[in-house]
Amino acid sequence: MRFGETRLHVDPGPGALVRALTHVPPCNPRELDAIVLSHKHLDHSGDVNALIEAMTAGGFRRRGTVLAPEDAFDGEPVVLPYAQRFPESIVRLQASAGPYRVGDVDVRTSLAHVHASQTYGLHFEYHGLRVAYLPCGRFFEGLVDDYARHAPDVLVINVLRYRDDLSVDHLKWDEARRIVEGVRPKVAVFQHFGTKMLDADPKRLAQEVEDDFGLRAIAAYDGLELDLDTEVAAVAG
Numbered sequence: 001m002r003f004g005e006t007r008l009h010v011d012p013g014p015g016a017l018v019r020a021l022t023h024v025p026p027c028n029p030r031e032l033d034a035i036v037l038s039h040k041h042l043d044h045s046g047d048v049n050a051l052i053e054a055m056t057a058g059g060f061r062r063r064g065t066v067l068a069p070e071d072a073f074d075g076e077p078v079v080l081p082y083a084q085r086f087p088e089s090i091v092r093l094q095a096s097a098g099p100y101r102v103g104d105v106d107v108r109t110s111l112a113h114v115h116a117s118q119t120y121g122l123h124f125e126y127h128g129l130r131v132a133y134l135p136c137g138r139f140f141e142g143l144v145d146d147y148a149r150h151a152p153d154v155l156v157i158n159v160l161r162y163r164d165d166l167s168v169d170h171l172k173w174d175e176a177r178r179i180v181e182g183v184r185p186k187v188a189v190f191q192h193f194g195t196k197m198l199d200a201d202p203k204r205l206a207q208e209v210e211d212d213f214g215l216r217a218i219a220a221y222d223g224l225e226l227d228l229d230t231e232v233a234a235v236a237g
């Protein structure tokens with residue numbers, strides 16, 4: 001994500017580094033100000049060490065910040081001990097904490113998500129633009145209140161499952177809808193779809209959310225780029 005001159009890479013899963021470099025124009029990791037993990041699961045952190053190396057020129061240039069829950073650094077760390085020495089600072093995220101300052105951006109955490117590892121949502125604020133990222137986790141009513149309290153302009157929300165009776169630590173579509181209805185962002189972006197969600201046509205589902213709640217709703221796809229200022233302004237206007 002880029003806010004003015006401040007660049008953050010959030011949840012670099014497998015392939016994140018290659019994608020950043022092959023992007024046109026390239027997203028140069030040496031210009032990153034921070035790498036942020038919502039939680040340590042590999043689909044969100046697989047490239048974190050490679051990205052830290054790239055951000056710090058293989059450790060030769062000590063710079064940047066890595067923010068992640070404690071269990072990403074300790075115990076069975078996904079941020080490997082050698083790579084933990086490369087950034088200028090390491091921030092062990094706590095629930096409902098911050099602001100942590102990264103360049104021109106304030107980063108705050110949500111309450112703890114119900115997920116298999118320590119997981120926190122992220123609230124970014126840059127010159128009055130508020131962007132919330134709601135990562136993986138089981139639905140509970142407290143999510144709605146917590147994210148609503150931060151009044152995000154943009155809510156990015158991970159919804160893995162469409163409709164099934166399995167009890168898992170991920171949101172289903174109707175729960176994601178419920179959160180968007182309660183939080184009322186100007187723009188909602190859905191992502192992190194499982195196969196059943198993809199079969200259910202996320203674009204159509206997002207359109208329903210737009211019609212039902214009168215906000216802008218976007219179903220993300222690989223390679224999607226959004227100019228959030230423009231999206232928010234379009235709704236506000």
Ligand SMILES: [Zn+2]
Nearest residue numbers: 039041115136
């Ligand atoms: Zn996870």
Ligand SMILES: [Zn+2]
Nearest residue numbers: 041043136192
């Ligand atoms: Zn996930």
